[in-house]
Amino acid sequence: MFYLNKEPQRSDTQVWSTMPDEFRCRNVDSEWARANKGGEQLHSFIEGPAMDAQGNLYVTDIPYGRIFCISARKEWKLVVQYDGEPNGLKVLKDGSLLIADYRRGLLKCDPVAKTVEPLLARRNAQSFKGLNDLYVTRDESQVYFTDQGQTGLHDPTGAVYRFDFKTGRLDCLMDNVPSPNGLVVDERKSVLFVAATRDNAVWRAPLLPDGSVSKVGRFCALFGTSGPDGIALDRGGRLYVAHASLGCVFVFESNGECSRIVRSTAGNTVTNLCFGDHSCERLLITDSATGTVLVASLAEA
Numbered sequence: 001m002f003y004l005n006k007e008p009q010r011s012d013t014q015v016w017s018t019m020p021d022e023f024r025c026r027n028v029d030s031e032w033a034r035a036n037k038g039g040e041q042l043h044s045f046i047e048g049p050a051m052d053a054q055g056n057l058y059v060t061d062i063p064y065g066r067i068f069c070i071s072a073r074k075e076w077k078l079v080v081q082y083d084g085e086p087n088g089l090k091v092l093k094d095g096s097l098l099i100a101d102y103r104r105g106l107l108k109c110d111p112v113a114k115t116v117e118p119l120l121a122r123r124n125a126q127s128f129k130g131l132n133d134l135y136v137t138r139d140e141s142q143v144y145f146t147d148q149g150q151t152g153l154h155d156p157t158g159a160v161y162r163f164d165f166k167t168g169r170l171d172c173l174m175d176n177v178p179s180p181n182g183l184v185v186d187e188r189k190s191v192l193f194v195a196a197t198r199d200n201a202v203w204r205a206p207l208l209p210d211g212s213v214s215k216v217g218r219f220c221a222l223f224g225t226s227g228p229d230g231i232a233l234d235r236g237g238r239l240y241v242a243h244a245s246l247g248c249v250f251v252f253e254s255n256g257e258c259s260r261i262v263r264s265t266a267g268n269t270v271t272n273l274c275f276g277d278h279s280c281e282r283l284l285i286t287d288s289a290t291g292t293v294l295v296a297s298l299a300e301a
Contacts, residue, residue, distance in 0.1 A: 008251075009260045011296060016284060017057075017074040019044055019291035023066075030063035032085050032102065035150070044291045047230075048089035048133070049274045049284050050097075057274075057284060057293065058097060058111075060086040067097065067109060070293065080109060082116045088133030088182075088230075088272075092140060100131040100145050106163070120163060123170060129158065133182045133230065133272075137189065141165055144173075144192065146180035152198035153178045160194055162211070173213050174205065182230035182272065186237070193219060193239060195228035202228050202241060202252075220252055230272030234280035234298075242270045242285060249273060249285060249296070266292040 024043035033042050046068075048060040055072040058079070067079045067086060084107070088100035097109040099116070105128055106120035122128065129149025136143050144162050151158035158177040163170050174180070179198035185191070185207070192205040192213065204219035219239070222228060226245035233239055237254040247268035251260035262283065264270050269289035276282035276295065285294040 008258050012263050013265050013294035013296045016293045016295035017070055020076050025064055032063040045288045046286050046291055047087050047272050047288055049272055049286050050089045050091045051274055052091045058089055060089050062087055079111045080114045090136045100134040102130040105131055135183050135185055144183055146183055148180050151179050184231050184233050195231050197227040200227040220256055232273055240273055242273050244271050262296045266290045
């Protein structure tokens with residue numbers, strides 16, 4: 001259970017935008033859905049929300065290899081569809097997109113040219129298990145990403161990597177995580193947080209001066225049929241944790257106390273999140289099963 005010093009503040013989300021019917025797939029099988037959703041025919045499964053400098057929100061659609069751009073006016077546009085399973089996504093300063101793809105590894109997309117190119121497909125000539133999410137440092141010199149595959153408590157061999165764009169060096173920081181998912185590094189690059197979905201916990205990994213990790217522990221433990229998915233840190237050091245089966249985002253103070261619970265008004269499959277502005281006072285959340293993007297105000301009540 002998470003630590004409670006006092007009753008957490010509770011707030012609801014509002015629907016920010018919903019995928020238009022024209023983009024919802026009907027009667028289509030998906031290999032990803034067969035492996036991860038019991039063969040259910042999905043109209044979509046949106047993930048990886050990321051805002052660009054112009055206020056456009058990008059989201060991925062894992063089973064059908066699609067990336068969408070949602071304008072500030074809530075207009076959906078298909079950026080690209082390709083042979084892959086895109087999950088985590090980040091917008092770089094030059095407007096290009098960095099993608100953690102379950103099937104194809106680390107990719108880069110040019111949304112103007114509508115091209116998708118491999119950046120890192122294998123490690124030491126060996127394929128990844130299946131990438132899930134990623135975090136890019138503020139100076140864009142490094143990317144941290146999770147290799148989840150089908151790992152869990154039965155097979156705790158999921159990995160967390162760091163790739164240096166300048167040197168091309170790839171470091172494996174952990175290879176014993178049951179289903180590593182969302183991840184984030186604090187502003188000082190001193191602590192790495194990783195959502196271990198099948199452990200139903202968020203792990204805290206101090207980063208040493210040489211870049212390795214030490215004394216990794218559980219920052220918080222949760223519950224439910226799934227577990228923590230996407231995570232984010234605000235400027236005050238609060239950790240925001242999307243839970244993939246409880247239909248909410250848990251907010252934890254830097255000491256691990258749960259101070260707020262943001263509840264979905266669309267469904268229970270809350271998978272990922274991002275801040276809608278630099279002030280971190282607006283949270284955008286994907287409710288994947290319903291194809292909905294939710295919004296929550298984080299201003300103090």
